[in-house]
Amino acid sequence: MTASDMVARWSSASAPAGSEFDLIRRFFVGLGVPRPDVLLEIGDDCALLSVPADQSLAVSIDTLVAGTHFLADDDPESVGHKSLAVGLSDLAAMGATPAWATLALTLPRAEVDWIAAFARGFGALANAHGVRLVGGDTTRGHLSITVQVHGLLPADTAVRRGGARPGDRIWVSGTLGDAALALALRQGGGAPPDPWLSARLDRPTPRVALGRALRGLATAMIDLSDGLAADLGHILAASGVGAEIALEALPLSPLVAARIAERRQGADWSLALSSGDDYELCFCAPPGQDAAIRAISAALDCPLTPIGRIHAESGLSLRSPAGAILTLERDGYDHFSCDAA
Amino acid sequence: MTASDMVARWSSASAPAGSEFDLIRRFFVGLGVPRPDVLLEIGDDCALLSVPADQSLAVSIDTLVAGTHFLADDDPESVGHKSLAVGLSDLAAMGATPAWATLALTLPRAEVDWIAAFARGFGALANAHGVRLVGGDTTRGHLSITVQVHGLLPADTAVRRGGARPGDRIWVSGTLGDAALALALRQGGGAPPDPWLSARLDRPTPRVALGRALRGLATAMIDLSDGLAADLGHILAASGVGAEIALEALPLSPLVAARIAERRQGADWSLALSSGDDYELCFCAPPGQDAAIRAISAALDCPLTPIGRIHAESGLSLRSPAGAILTLERDGYDHFSCDAA
Numbered sequence: 058m059t060a061s062d063m064v065a066r067w068s069s070a071s072a073p074a075g076s077e078f079d080l081i082r083r084f085f086v087g088l089g090v091p092r093p094d095v096l097l098e099i100g101d102d103c104a105l106l107s108v109p110a111d112q113s114l115a116v117s118i119d120t121l122v123a124g125t126h127f128l129a130d131d132d133p134e135s136v137g138h139k140s141l142a143v144g145l146s147d148l149a150a151m152g153a154t155p156a157w158a159t160l161a162l163t164l165p166r167a168e169v170d171w172i173a174a175f176a177r178g179f180g181a182l183a184n185a186h187g188v189r190l191v192g193g194d195t196t197r198g199h200l201s202i203t204v205q206v207h208g209l210l211p212a213d214t215a216v217r218r219g220g221a222r223p224g225d226r227i228w229v230s231g232t233l234g235d236a237a238l239a240l241a242l243r244q245g246g247g248a249p250p251d252p253w254l255s256a257r258l259d260r261p262t263p264r265v266a267l268g269r270a271l272r273g274l275a276t277a278m279i280d281l282s283d284g285l286a287a288d289l290g291h292i293l294a295a296s297g298v299g300a301e302i303a304l305e306a307l308p309l310s311p312l313v314a315a316r317i318a319e320r321r322q323g324a325d326w327s328l329a330l331s332s333g334d335d336y337e338l339c340f341c342a343p344p345g346q347d348a349a350i351r352a353i354s355a356a357l358d359c360p361l362t363p364i365g366r367i368h369a370e371s372g373l374s375l376r377s378p379a380g381a382i383l384t385l386e387r388d389g390y391d392h393f394s395c396d397a398a
Numbered sequence: 399m400t401a402s403d404m405v406a407r408w409s410s411a412s413a414p415a416g417s418e419f420d421l422i423r424r425f426f427v428g429l430g431v432p433r434p435d436v437l438l439e440i441g442d443d444c445a446l447l448s449v450p451a452d453q454s455l456a457v458s459i460d461t462l463v464a465g466t467h468f469l470a471d472d473d474p475e476s477v478g479h480k481s482l483a484v485g486l487s488d489l490a491a492m493g494a495t496p497a498w499a500t501l502a503l504t505l506p507r508a509e510v511d512w513i514a515a516f517a518r519g520f521g522a523l524a525n526a527h528g529v530r531l532v533g534g535d536t537t538r539g540h541l542s543i544t545v546q547v548h549g550l551l552p553a554d555t556a557v558r559r560g561g562a563r564p565g566d567r568i569w570v571s572g573t574l575g576d577a578a579l580a581l582a583l584r585q586g587g588g589a590p591p592d593p594w595l596s597a598r599l600d601r602p603t604p605r606v607a608l609g610r611a612l613r614g615l616a617t618a619m620i621d622l623s624d625g626l627a628a629d630l631g632h633i634l635a636a637s638g639v640g641a642e643i644a645l646e647a648l649p650l651s652p653l654v655a656a657r658i659a660e661r662r663q664g665a666d667w668s669l670a671l672s673s674g675d676d677y678e679l680c681f682c683a684p685p686g687q688d689a690a691i692r693a694i695s696a697a698l699d700c701p702l703t704p705i706g707r708i709h710a711e712s713g714l715s716l717r718s719p720a721g722a723i724l725t726l727e728r729d730g731y732d733h734f735s736c737d738a739a
Contacts (some may be wrong), residue, residue, distance in 0.1 A: 069737035096454060097556065097558065101558055102458060102491035102619075103457055103458045103488050103491075103556075104456070104458070105455070105456055106455040106457065107454055108455055110451035113447060113448055114447040116445050116548075117444045118502050118533055118535055118546060119535050120535050122536045122537050122538070122539035122540075124539070125537065125539060147443040148443075148444060150445045151446070153444065159457060159459040160459075161460070161461045161502075161544040175690070192458060193459060194460050194461050194544075196461045196466065196467070197466060197540070198464075198542060200510060201504060201537075201539060201540070201542060203459075203461065203502040203544040205500060205604040207457075208444070210448060212437055215446055216436065218441075228681050231644075286432035295441075295442075363679055
């Protein structure tokens with residue numbers, strides 16, 4: 058058996074006509090929004106794309122593996138949504154406008170119902186953001202999804218991680234810790250989480266319009282995929298600065314706030330500080346931009362909360378409601394669990 | 399456990415410093431050739447790339463899964479080479495010049511020696527083609543490699559599949575069936591294949607310079623990943639034409655020719671017609687271009703062989719050395735095994 062017996066390369070349209078993998082391919086051809094800058098779509102050796110002369114190309118690739126990033130029996134429509142949302146969140150964090158996606162899908166077998174639902178979830182989010190699926194590859198193996206997203210922006214407007222300056226205010230969008238609480242409740246085996254909370258885990262909203270609106274205002278930006286402490290830590294490291302954040306300022310949904318309050322004696326803030334998958338944006342901006350940022354928040358109906366300040370000394374300091382301060386040095390950002398009450 | 403515990407997104411530099419996955423990341427940062435059109439490399443939410451105003455972007459994504467496309471105990475340097483070569487071959491088939499690659503690597507564990515060798519193989523081929531690795535993602539799971547390649551070319555010079563016209567000559571580069579013979583010998587359990595033959599399977603040479611040289615000459619082109627009959631079949635379908643090829647004209651290495659001759663009574667041409675992984679180019683051009691094509695062959699030291707002609711009637715006809723003709727209709731191209739002597 059050669060590799061080609063097991064493979065349906067969409068680019069080469071090599072799935073035998075009528076085969077299950079050919080059926081799969083049909084779910085993906087034409088997915089998303091048609092765009093005049095797609096010169097050649099699925100069906101040749103490559104897709105051909107046109108980048109305007111005044112724009113740069115922003116790209117990011119991410120893999121979701123069944124059993125690690127989602128469960129094989131998770132709702133496939135949500136898995137389709139999330140597999141694109143993760144990449145769109147990276148584009149948002151640069152201030153880029155999404156344009157195209159490619160999808161490499163590895164499946165144990167060709168389950169048409171699963172694929173159809175996956176494509177619906179992927180396609181709905183692609184439609185919402187004007188994205189066209191321009192290429193892909195289907196292979197047989199352990200369930201795994203790799204998506205590359207491609208966005209456009211004037212190069213000198215990209216919001217990088219290294220621009221935070223002492224005195225900048227630190228902001229986050231939305232609320233923190235919802236995805237982790239949903240996962241904990243689901244894994245806890247009790248009552249399933251509230252639908253709103255579940256959606257925060259399964260169908261994260263990439264903050265694309267917000268990221269774009271912050272170009273020229275934010276000095277540094279990142280999306281919160283690994284938790285606030287770790288991701289803000291990347292901004293601090295890249296910018297050569299430190300920060301202090303106030304735990305009581307962290308924006309929390311009532312469900313997460315209640316969960317943290319339950320443990321008021323030695324409150325466990327890790328839900329808000331070190332749990333991932335929220336896909337909110339964290340950014341820095343000089344206080345002179347406060348009014349502009351609040352206007353953006355109102356215009357986009359997107360909550361934006363100031364949580365602290367950048368300072369010159371390295372390290373991330375957490376001020377507890379009682380006034381105690383815990384300082385994390387750089388190596389502590391990543392695998393962080395905090396009892397700072 | 400959240401997903402982020404298991405994941406090292408290079409884009410977010412989220413691998414804990416000193417962790418095994420952080421070590422892995424270090425093998426990939428700076429891989430390939432530095433390029434002025436890479437505005438922002440690994441280490442932010444996205445890579446930022448600059449596409450010249452007169453160029454279009456060609457992209458292709460492919461996954462290699464252990465156990466299907468290679469074996470988990472295959473030489474990792476070869477696996478690194480092949481995982482990039484497959485994509486570069488797609489760029490070659492459009493006539494595009496390779497520029498950048500992204501890599502999503504799923505590994506069961508962080509075996510540093512394996513990764514180092516993989517990166518050497520990937521990096522050596524990237525260096526040979528002026529490619530920069532600009533982004534990636536490392537996840538834990540069943541061994542699998544997804545690479546997206548990005549190439550550049552003036553949009554109206556791309557060689558697509560749909561341009562073949564009656565009267566065009568059909569050409570192939572190199573020799574056919576070597577990779578499949580190497581695989582058959584290896585799986586047969588006998589003496590290991592000759593090193594040259596093994597390299598044809600493990601370290602295919604993407605015909606990048608050839609593809610670029612054929613812009614403006616070839617009317618249609620494809621790379622041979624799934625076998626001549628299937629891949630030429632895609633050109634015929636896209637162009638709305640048919641073809642006749644002469645079996646005795648097919649370019650064969652002495653080893654493959656001997657293997658086919660062994661079975662002279664009912665010779666099995668499937669090795670040359672329907673075995674994949676050769677990554678040679680198949681293209682069409684009017685006979686008036688013969689001299690130009692032979693000049694390219696000489697200049698690039700790349701064998702190019704005319705194997706047949708395009709005609710208006712649909713179907714692919716195979717003329718055997720004895721003069722018999724077998725015609726394959728479109729549905730027969732893909733899973734084709736031929737006894738046409």
